[in-house]
Amino acid sequence: MIVTITPNLALDVTYEVTELRPGETNRVDAVHARAGGKGVNVARVLRSLGHDVLVLGLAGGPTGDAVRMELEASGLAHDLVPSAGETRRTVTVVAGGEATMLGEPGPAVAPDEWAALEERVPDADVLVISGSLPPGVDGEAVARLTARLSARGLPVIVDASGEALLRAAPYAWAVKPNAEELAETTGTGDPVAGARMLGAPSVVVSLGADGLLAVTPDGVHRAPPPRRVSGNPTGAGDAVVAALAAGLVAGGAVSWPRLLTDAAALSAAAVLAPLAGSFDRSAYEEFRVRRPSSPDKGRDAAGA
């Protein structure tokens, strides 16, 4: 089983409008709502790949109920700690191909609520901690949780930024920042140097159009995107994390070149799907068997 922990769960709402006219009254033509937050997206991808997953997080108020109901409807097993504060929403207004996102800050999490979440983490093949932190939870809390789980012998993949990335890195099996997050956190624009500064056993960096970079115990590896793709980049990084977790759960010795190629394939397939947490299955099947012959081929493509 793969367990994903989403510190700042959300209900991701999409409003379709013909045109967004600021300062006016806009009629919403259609409303879609899904449970969201990066850990949920990772779980969705893994579930589609046939893995056993469990979504952990905190949920409160009527929006928390809506998150629970949507996870049920999506067939995603979950164990959500009730929180006093109401779960946040994001509203994305889609008009003529342009997406305007409005993100609520989310409720402050009380120390006992976070402690209850920590207590609920079961033994698992792989654990993922992914996404932004709500008010009341700091990087130190994420590092402490990562350290506790590692001490139980559980491999943890952390997708975070800033303080959480920096502090959790030494205790994680791997961390996955994107290039921008890594540069902001370490102060260097060189991703290999930045990855080494984190002190994590393995660091996978998503470089956007340049694919993936991994700085690991057996060296530095790169995977270009399988081909240039355009679409929805939200969730591409979550697909990378899902591929890493899936590779780890498969057991056996980790082959980084293979893991990265698969992650780049899944990430590019996620860009081709309209919603975060989804991927284009046939594109993925096509991409994952097409091993690039050299790291320099296809460098102009986009994906992870």
Add this chain to the structure above:
Amino acid sequence: MIVTITPNLALDVTYEVTELRPGETNRVDAVHARAGGKGVNVARVLRSLGHDVLVLGLAGGPTGDAVRMELEASGLAHDLVPSAGETRRTVTVVAGGEATMLGEPGPAVAPDEWAALEERVPDADVLVISGSLPPGVDGEAVARLTARLSARGLPVIVDASGEALLRAAPYAWAVKPNAEELAETTGTGDPVAGARMLGAPSVVVSLGADGLLAVTPDGVHRAPPPRRVSGNPTGAGDAVVAALAAGLVAGGAVSWPRLLTDAAALSAAAVLAPLAGSFDRSAYEEFRVRRPSSPDKGRDAAGA
């Protein structure tokens, strides 16, 4: 007791943002949510004036729960029929004084849900039916409900537009369109002629900056706004309806000049308050005692 029926209840959410940047990710600084829909606004104003009120409507899903909880918190008695569809939301993004509204269409109401709502209407001193209609409820349904309540000897005030206004008017004690709704419904820009076409015993028309007009069994009356006010016009019409209901519940012979002057005062005081359903109490106290000496004084002011 005054009962307000809101066919298309909503949760009115306000997002405060520093600046609304279309096509980008916008951080919401603060979130406010209130039960909404015109009938709820009318009930809120009446409650503030010290009246016994009961809010009737349909509510479903987690957003319906949020509406119930907010009505409780606001001290507004309610009897909401559970609906299969989830209650709609409106999201108003407020940035630097500019308000951008996004209105969800709301769920379709099933015939048995509407029938259950009709069954729940208790005897009351005054009934108000106010606001837009959800999918599945047409003007004919509103007219039938108005006729049934009138047949029970209950005075009904209807604030609606189009088909609902046209068909319910003959059965209502009074209807309250604004000038634009009246013109669209009757096809004439002359509000006195339009009001007469509706065939209601009394028609109160809000004329915006020109105040109020009433076409009644004892003649045509006008009330200018007490003074020029600027602020939030949303809810000004609901304050007019609240004033009419309050005047009617007071008993005794209806004095239309007095009723209209009070309605114009409450409406102007509502413009001065930031949220629909609220009014500036001290302004109202000041405005309601200031009887204009002639209908032509203060005609340049804005209010209802």
